Amino acid sequence: MLKEEFRTHASYSGKQRFLTFPLFVLVLAFFSGLTLERMTEQVPLEQMGVFANLSAFLYGLSVGAFGLMGREYLERRHGTSNYLVAMPYLLPLSFRTTFIGIYLRDAVFYVLLLLAPATLGLILVAPIVGFHLTSIGLLFVAVLLSFMFGLSLSFLASVVYIRSKAAFLGITAAIGVLFGSHAILAVPSLEFIVPSLGFQMNVRPFGDDPGTAALYALVVLLATSVFTLLAYGLVQIRINIASKMHADLLPKIYERTGFMEGINRTLMSKEFLDLRRSGTVAKMFFSFVLPLLFLSFTTWYVNYGLSIPVGFNAVFYAAMVGFVGVMMYSWLNNVDLAEYYSLLPVTVPQLIKIRILVFLILTMGISTFFVVAISVLNGETELLWLALIVMFITSLYTVVMTAYLTGLKTNTFLFDTSVLMRFSVLSFFPDVCLTILSFTLQADWAIAVAGITLVLVMLSLATVVFFRGIDMKWDRTPFTA
Amino acid sequence: MAVIEGRELVKDYGGMKALDRVSITVEEGDFFGFFGPNGAGKTTLIRILTGQLEPTSGSATVLGVDVVKEPMRVKELIGIVPEVESPPTYLTAYEYLYFVGKVRKLDNLEDRIGKWLAFFDLEEKKGTICKDMSKGMRQKVMLASAFIHEPKVLFLDEPFINLDPIYQRQLREYLEGFVEKRGTVFMASHILEISERLCNRLAIVNLGKVVSEGKIEDLLREGENLEKLFLRSVGLKALGGDPARKTS
Numbered sequence: 041m042l043k044e045e046f047r048t049h050a051s052y053s054g055k056q057r058f059l060t061f062p063l064f065v066l067v068l069a070f071f072s073g074l075t076l077e078r079m080t081e082q083v084p085l086e087q088m089g090v091f092a093n094l095s096a097f098l099y100g101l102s103v104g105a106f107g108l109m110g111r112e113y114l115e116r117r118h119g120t121s122n123y124l125v126a127m128p129y130l131l132p133l134s135f136r137t138t139f140i141g142i143y144l145r146d147a148v149f150y151v152l153l154l155l156a157p158a159t160l161g162l163i164l165v166a167p168i169v170g171f172h173l174t175s176i177g178l179l180f181v182a183v184l185l186s187f188m189f190g191l192s193l194s195f196l197a198s199v200v201y202i203r204s205k206a207a208f209l210g211i212t213a214a215i216g217v218l219f220g221s222h223a224i225l226a227v228p229s230l231e232f233i234v235p236s237l238g239f240q241m242n243v244r245p246f247g248d249d250p251g252t253a254a255l256y257a258l259v260v261l262l263a264t265s266v267f268t269l270l271a272y273g274l275v276q277i278r279i280n281i282a283s284k285m286h287a288d289l290l291p292k293i294y295e296r297t298g299f300m301e302g303i304n305r306t307l308m309s310k311e312f313l314d315l316r317r318s319g320t321v322a323k324m325f326f327s328f329v330l331p332l333l334f335l336s337f338t339t340w341y342v343n344y345g346l347s348i349p350v351g352f353n354a355v356f357y358a359a360m361v362g363f364v365g366v367m368m369y370s371w372l373n374n375v376d377l378a379e380y381y382s383l384l385p386v387t388v389p390q391l392i393k394i395r396i397l398v399f400l401i402l403t404m405g406i407s408t409f410f411v412v413a414i415s416v417l418n419g420e421t422e423l424l425w426l427a428l429i430v431m432f433i434t435s436l437y438t439v440v441m442t443a444y445l446t447g448l449k450t451n452t453f454l455f456d457t458s459v460l461m462r463f464s465v466l467s468f469f470p471d472v473c474l475t476i477l478s479f480t481l482q483a484d485w486a487i488a489v490a491g492i493t494l495v496l497v498m499l500s501l502a503t504v505v506f507f508r509g510i511d512m513k514w515d516r517t518p519f520t521a
Numbered sequence: 522m523a524v525i526e527g528r529e530l531v532k533d534y535g536g537m538k539a540l541d542r543v544s545i546t547v548e549e550g551d552f553f554g555f556f557g558p559n560g561a562g563k564t565t566l567i568r569i570l571t572g573q574l575e576p577t578s579g580s581a582t583v584l585g586v587d588v589v590k591e592p593m594r595v596k597e598l599i600g601i602v603p604e605v606e607s608p609p610t611y612l613t614a615y616e617y618l619y620f621v622g623k624v625r626k627l628d629n630l631e632d633r634i635g636k637w638l639a640f641f642d643l644e645e646k647k648g649t650i651c652k653d654m655s656k657g658m659r660q661k662v663m664l665a666s667a668f669i670h671e672p673k674v675l676f677l678d679e680p681f682i683n684l685d686p687i688y689q690r691q692l693r694e695y696l697e698g699f700v701e702k703r704g705t706v707f708m709a710s711h712i713l714e715i716s717e718r719l720c721n722r723l724a725i726v727n728l729g730k731v732v733s734e735g736k737i738e739d740l741l742r743e744g745e746n747l748e749k750l751f752l753r754s755v756g757l758k759a760l761g762g763d764p765a766r767k768t769s
Contacts, residue, residue, distance in 0.1 A: 284650075284653070285648035285649065286613055286648050286649070286650055287648065288613055288615045288616055288619075288647075288648075289616070290612065290616040290619050290620060291619060294619075294623065302626075303623075303624055305623075306620060306623040306624050307624075309620075310609070310612070310620055313611065313612070313616070314609070314610075314611050317611035317650065318610070318611055375611075376609055376610045376611060377607065377610070379603070379605075379607045380603075380607050380608055380609055382568075382573045382603075383571075383573075383596070383601040383603060383666070383667070384596060384621065384624050384625070385593045385594075385596040385597045385624065385625070386624060387593065516575060518568075518573055518574055519573075520568070520573060520574070
């Protein structure tokens with residue numbers, strides 16, 4: 041299974057390019073280590089520890105979330121390939137054995153892909169900046185525990201989801217309530233929700249209480265084991281494949297898309313029908329809204345929880361909304377396989393452009409609502425006009441740039457290090473510029489607005505260049521793999 | 522009149538030559554069979570001739586249109602049934618035919634859809650989206666979508682696969698009628714019994730090269746059928762069903 045997972049990922053961008061991904065992580069960790077001292081002037085080391093562990097927890101949750109898509113994911117993306125996960129259908133092997141195999145495979149593969157190279161990067165930089173190897177080792181243990189905690193919770197949730205959607209919603213709501221309660225009332229503590237954080241905060245360099253740390257480690261190990269055993273015990277032996285009847289909706293949707301013409305109207309109608317039938321709209325909504333809520337919580341926590349007056353304002357949030365949008369475009373490319381388009385007089389750029397438009401239609405309402413809400417809550421309605429312009433231009437720029445770089449295979453190409461590097465640079469620099477300029481608004485309004493205007497003009501020009509480039513870059517690309 | 526013409530076509534997949542200087546000519550009204558072992562390059566050639574894939578070198582035209590320079594124009598003129606039945610996951614048969622009809626800007630769309638749903642008996646599955654259909658039903662949807670605009674040339678990659686004997690016969694009769702009306706069929710298939718009855722000309726490809734080409738009656742030796750011709754062309758003798766016999 042490990043070999044299969046490696047080959048699947050390597051098939052996206054080539055073996056060498058895929059192997060440069062952990063190298064990229066290693067280098068990033070190395071340079072983060074080099075600049076750690078400077079970074080701690082802005083953000084306390086303790087908060088970085090919290091951030092690292094919460095990120096590992098979320099990473100574990102997202103790795104396990106593939107289980108939620110399960111059969112649907114395999115059928116859709118790999119319809120012509122036979123994966124070992126299908127073994128119970130063909131060989132005398134139980135679903136439970138396969139399930140635990142997938143669990144172990146994901147644990148090993150994704151630790152090797154990200155956590156191990158990041159740790160190695162810190163070990164390599166240790167002699168230069170004077171990190172204690174023990175601290176790095178303990179950091180690795182803590183984030184590993186956080187990752188496994190998230191992974192096992194996610195696997196359990198996926199098993200529950202298959203058995204009962206109501207129970208799944210109950211679990212999700214309970215987790216949401218815990219985090220929400222912590223955000224608003226500071227109860228329960230984050231260590232209670234993610235116990236590995238308690239381990240982290242009681243060992244070097246954050247604390248020195250081995251007894252309490254061991255207790256937290258025991259709790260997280262116990263919880264991870266219980267989640268895993270429950271998932272193992274509850275995994276359904278046979279997935280019911282129920283066929284549902286549907287009304288022919290395409291002509292009705294086509295009638296409603298009169299604002300488009302010709303082939304674009306047909307393509308857009310089908311995109312909307314796909315989104316509706318596949319249930320992707322709800323998944324997209326959560327994958328867009330959750331990061332925004334997470335961002336709002338983090339900035340609120342920094343401002344009020346830690347009392348660090350950073351000066352987050354509506355313009356900062358507007359820029360972030362634009363950059364978060366890339367996930368939505370990625371979702372649009374994962375609704376269905378596109379092979380059948382190769383049989384029709386349709387080109388890849390035509391479909392890319394339709395998906396950009398669908399992205400804008402789907403996100404503009406939520407994004408506008410978010411920016412308006414933040415402006416009102418922060419008492420910054422005077423910044424709203426600027427925030428809305430920033431939000432619209434960064435959203436458009438991000439989706440067009442992503443579409444130019446990755447075409448119809450966003451997930452696939454973001455595993456290609458050269459594409460990932462370009463994507464990182466093209467999103468990081470404008471993001472940093474807008475963030476710094478937004479922080480300057482209170483101190484020097486005129487300079488900040490002039491700077492933001494300049495960045496927005498450049499982003500708009502880049503958007504036009506990328507949009508035109510889509511035709512040239514993807515025109516000869518086949519829909520087929 | 523040559524309807525399909527490929528000249529010196531080469532397709533190189535990173536050092537592995539799927540096609541090696543393949544030249545092929547198909548005349549109007551031909552039922553052209555294209556045969557070969559698994560991995561011989563049949564699907565690659567169909568994908569090149571239908572504008573789905575660019576050749577590494579060589580040229581090809583379909584109905585006089587250059588498939589490399591004008592792939593969209595070629596796709597407008599032809600009907601394609603791919604090797605793997607892969608209609609859109611979330612559309613019903615009716616919706617997919619409606620979608621294809623709109624993309625191809627067809628008139629009398631409702632009549633056309635009704636005709637093909639009835640022909641393949643897809644009306645009984647009305648309301649079922651393609652992902653919930655059997656392989657045979659999905660194949661029927663793909664066939665209907667390739668026929669709905671009444672093209673003059675059909676490219677069919679394993680069209681009979683997954684169809685039950687009733688619909689194999691129905692499809693066979695339709696294709697015979699299509700060719701009688703001067704339509705042209707380019708078909709890749711492993712079902713040699715049906716192919717022998719349908720095809721008037723053929724090419725056999727092995728390891729990316731055409732090893733036999735011409736009219737069936739010219740290629741067959743006395744007492745030989747298409748299966749024997751195929752085995753002779755690819756350099757194999759007929760083998761029994763027991764794998765152990767191959768080594769004995």
